[in-house]
Amino acid sequence: GAGVSQSPRYKVTKRGQDVALRCDPISGHVSLYWYRQALGQGPEFLTYFNYEAQQDKSGLPNDRFSAERPEGSISTLTIQRTEQRDSAMYRCASSPLDSIGSMNTEAFFGQGTRLTVV
Amino acid sequence: TQLLEQSPQFLSIQEGENLTVYCNSSSVFSSLQWYRQEPGEGPVLLVTVVTGGEVKKLKRLTFQFGDARKDSSLHITAAQPGDTGLYLCAGAQGSSNTGKLIFGQGTTLQVKP
Numbered sequence: 001g002a003g004v005s006q007s008p009r010y011k012v013t014k015r016g017q018d019v020a021l022r023c024d025p026i027s028g029h030v031s032l033y034w035y036r037q038a039l040g041q042g043p044e045f046l047t048y049f050n051y052e053a054q055q056d057k058s059g060l061p062n063d064r065f066s067a068e069r070p071e072g073s074i075s076t077l078t079i080q081r082t083e084q085r086d087s088a089m090y091r092c093a094s095s096p097l098d099s100i101g102s103m104n105t106e107a108f109f110g111q112g113t114r115l116t117v118v
Numbered sequence: 119t120q121l122l123e124q125s126p127q128f129l130s131i132q133e134g135e136n137l138t139v140y141c142n143s144s145s146v147f148s149s150l151q152w153y154r155q156e157p158g159e160g161p162v163l164l165v166t167v168v169t170g171g172e173v174k175k176l177k178r179l180t181f182q183f184g185d186a187r188k189d190s191s192l193h194i195t196a197a198q199p200g201d202t203g204l205y206l207c208a209g210a211q212g213s214s215n216t217g218k219l220i221f222g223q224g225t226t227l228q229v230k231p
Contacts, residue, residue: 033219035221040204040224040226041223042122042206042208042221042223043221045218045219045220045221048219055218056218091160106163106166107161107219109161111158111159
């Protein structure tokens with residue numbers, strides 16, 4: 001596709017259930033990022049991958065959160081035993097290079113998955 | 119601990135006024151980016167600054183990267199209602215090979231006609 005695609009766009013789940021959020025990055029993009037964003041706030045870093053390798057997962061809140069990108073393309077963020085405090089917008093972004101600090105390297109964001117835990 | 123502090127968090131001004139948004143940190147960044155986000159959408163890149171002291175202009179927007187690469191500013195001249203949105207600074211940590219992008223908490227700008 002032309003842009004970063006996230007699915008589902010909206011997810012309502014009951015407390016205690018597991019959820020899997022999917023991100024399909026722009027074809028050929030090396031880096032993939034997961035963020036969580038509260039309304040009116042900046043994205044909070046969760047984790048990121050270069051190709052299939054998870055480079056940094058220091059932002060994952062606890063061990064109920066995990067992410068994978070097994071073939072270096074599509075990524076899944078999984079939240080086990082969801083809690084109400086997990087409710088948020090989860091955003092995925094991809095970048096064409098493995099160095100976001102390089103000139104002209106930008107992160108392209110998807111429209112996000114709005115997760116609501118009831 | 120917020121690595122990137124943005125100020126102000128909220129700004130409501132009249133059309134035609136000038137404004138400056140600041141992004142400060144105690145950490146050094148290999149580069150710093152500014153994004154703009156509209157409601158219901160993801161952030162979209164405005165500019166990347168890489169060199170300490172660098173100034174970039176994008177129409178009515180002027181971006182500056184501090185000499186020590188720890189801070190940045192965004193200045194908008196003669197703001198228009200179309201400038202309304204959430205402005206985010208984002209820094210790439212450590213060396214250019216780390217790839218980790220950290221965002222500030224954002225500045226919500228409202229420009230009234």
